[in-house]
Amino acid sequence: MANTQAVCNSFKTDLFNGLHAFGASVIRAATTKDSFKAALYLASATINKATTAYSVTGEVSGTNYTAGGVAITNANAPANTADVTYWTPSASFAWTTVTLATAFDCCLIYNFTAAGVNSVASYTFSSQTVTAGNFTLTMPTNDQTTGLLRLT
């Protein structure tokens, strides 16, 4: 046997589950998983890796769209395969009978349980408008190569 330097796979998964805090953290009220939401942003907005929290600035607006976006269905526990921890929502994001007349191209996932509505990740797609119709974002396969959120 020999020792090897590595970031432990269990640690990566623990990060997804909120078990470590090297800096100041928060008092968690329960051991249950947090709630997450997905909000849509205009193509003219500036949502990127520097985005720290959900904001209405640049968010889409229109008929039947509620500010803050939709709740994310989370039946998938984070998993680790081939040294990659990954997680993917277990259902598509769907907005029904909406009218979003101004072009949008981004979806922000954020923590709705956290007091600061802290951001998780932003995802872009080809610019779209919707008229009295549905907009759905279907999730990729939940595995180590395509999962929506992956830590290598």
Place this chain on the structure above:
Amino acid sequence: MEKKILDKEIVPLIYTIHGNLPIADLEYSCAWHIGEEEVGFMETYTLNGEIVKQSVHINKLKGAEMGAEQVQFGG
């Protein structure tokens, strides 16, 4: 006395920005967008050239990846 509704009397409607309209009066078109990271499907209904209903479905093929870098002591 109840009147029996015949099939030919039923007019299928669809919800649009102008309310419910007979679907037969609308022109339907659809388009696919196939990219490396997404597949998109758009369906559009127009009335005299005006878009009165448009839906979009996007399938994200791949999510986002972040790395946990390792640094060698003394490296």
